[in-house]
Amino acid sequence: MFSKVWKKIQQGDFSPIYLLVGTEHYFFDETVRRIKESLNKDGETDILYFDLDEVPVQHVIEEADTVPFFTDRKLIIAKNASFLKATEKGKEKIDHDLKAFESWVQHPSETAITIFIAPYEKLDERKKVTKLMKDKALLLEAKPLDGNDLVVWVKSTVANEQKVMTDEAVGRLIDTVGQDLVQLQSEIHKMATYVGEQQEITKSDVELLMTRTLEQDAFQLLNAYLRGDTTTALTVYHDLLRQKEEPIMLTALLASQIRLMSNVRYLQKKGYHAQAIAKQLKVNPYRVKLIVESRQKVGEDRLLDVLHRLASADYQLKTSSGKRERILELFLMNRL
Structure with a gap:
């Protein structure tokens, strides 16, 4: 869908209203970039930005209906179109004039290209304004690829x-x-x-x-600790300290990794494969893959024991006035 729309944009074939929905921001950025690039072939274009969490939508339609001075068309980008999703009554941040907006959507300005960005997994299909936007705007769903x-x-x-x-x-x-x-x-x-x-x-x-992530370093550190490789565990730990990582934060990260390992093992026993586990736990598939493919199978009792000891280290870190780096170091040196 995106490739077809992008081809039309490149040819200068624009829709007056675009509605970009989903969680994959790459598609938002790329669509906006291509529209800007195509419009700028004929000279600089007026570009205006609105955050609909901060201003009402009527500001957008007023701007869209204002004729541009120096260009044939202006580009308006309105992000966070939250009035299209389900919202608890009384908790709306801004008073959007949806009646005026619904009327405008049916007869949008010919001198503006207006992009509404709704960075949400889904919209409220029951709302009249949502149905109207899906009918009148060019809808692009920015879903993660897999x-x-x-x-x-x-x-x-x-x-x-x-x-x-x-x-x-x-x-x-x-x-x-x-x-x-x-x-x-x-x-x-x-x-x-x-x-x-x-x-x-x-x-x-x-x-x-590849840029190493803190999670990858924590996984390497924890695995070294669990297999009794104190030298590697301390080497990774001291590297992280040199990178100005805080022992309290590292302790929390190690505890989080232990909980992830425990959850992965549990779902494995239930018959889930690695991709399904990653989706269920909403974590990077690579982190799950490393745990699943690890030859080192750590028992549940062992994981709970380590988690308990990390909780004790965390308490010491938060209450001690001494050299805090030493507390996590002692934890890594004393493998039970």
């Missing part, structure tokens, strides 16, 4: 960088980053720049250049 669709998108983005990526490298990239298209695009551009004249981006390139 499975083969995500692989195809990655390869297309790599091709735009004039590169190719091996299937192994694509899998490693997606496993590590997850489904965030903005972050994936950033990592792909970084890798394409790094390999220079080299045509292919390999799995080794991905592993070399």
